[in-house]
Amino acid sequence: xxxxxxxxxxxxxxxxIVQINCTYQTSGFNGLFWYQQHAGEAPTFLSYNVLDGLxxxxxxxxxxxxxxxxxxxxxxxxxxxDSASYLCAVRDSNYQLIWxxxxxxxxxx
Amino acid sequence: xxxxxxxxxxxxxxxxNKKSLKCEQHLGHNAMYWYKQSAKKPLELMFVYNFKEQTExxxxxxxxxxxxxxxxxxxxxxxxxxxxxxxxxxxxxxPLTGTGDEKLFFGSGTQLSVL
Numbered sequence: 001x002x003x004x005x006x007x008x009x010x011x012x013x014x015x016x017i018v019q020i021n022c023t024y025q026t027s028g029f030n031g032l033f034w035y036q037q038h039a040g041e042a043p044t045f046l047s048y049n050v051l052d053g054l055x056x057x058x059x060x061x062x063x064x065x066x067x068x069x070x071x072x073x074x075x076x077x078x079x080x081x082d083s084a085s086y087l088c089a090v091r092d093s094n095y096q097l098i099w100x101x102x103x104x105x106x107x108x109x
Numbered sequence: 110x111x112x113x114x115x116x117x118x119x120x121x122x123x124x125x126n127k128k129s130l131k132c133e134q135h136l137g138h139n140a141m142y143w144y145k146q147s148a149k150k151p152l153e154l155m156f157v158y159n160f161k162e163q164t165e166x167x168x169x170x171x172x173x174x175x176x177x178x179x180x181x182x183x184x185x186x187x188x189x190x191x192x193x194x195x196x197x198x199x200x201x202x203x204p205l206t207g208t209g210d211e212k213l214f215f216g217s218g219t220q221l222s223v224l
Contacts (some may be wrong), residue, residue: 022172033212035215048212099151101149
């Protein structure tokens, strides 16, 4: 079966750096997405990786290793507003999106 | 604001009620989706519409009935639901470019409670 694994919950301190990991086993690979979802709000797109390597976008970076079936989302200079759930999703060979259960990130002062 | 509007935001209904969820997007997208989000579970794709035609129904019980009258509007009609159907129902839209990198634009969802 197809599977996306990510930690259920993580805690970090304001101003610090946190890395949220995502591992996947899917039927083929056509890209990996990260979305951010604040409580009670819509998930919003953060990043898309289809080639190996690091994509940097301001305080957020996303890394992909296709050979290892692994990605991470790196958040720098954490702010209280970064408290949210982070969803990892992979597009498989049928162009279906396979979702992880999300990682709830708690930022403490 | 993502450009996708869902109403109502909250809904409480009994198992014998009939209600409808509404979704509207004016982003010019040609694909619309219904997802179910339960606590600590992955998003579950329910229905997909491309150019107003239903292209996917992921074994969803018939008590959920989608309707897509045009490419900007999507409805989910609910009847005789079960308590286990309580969840956040998310609507999303996306362009159809066929490149695989199409990102989804989600609404804020309808939090449904079935009593």
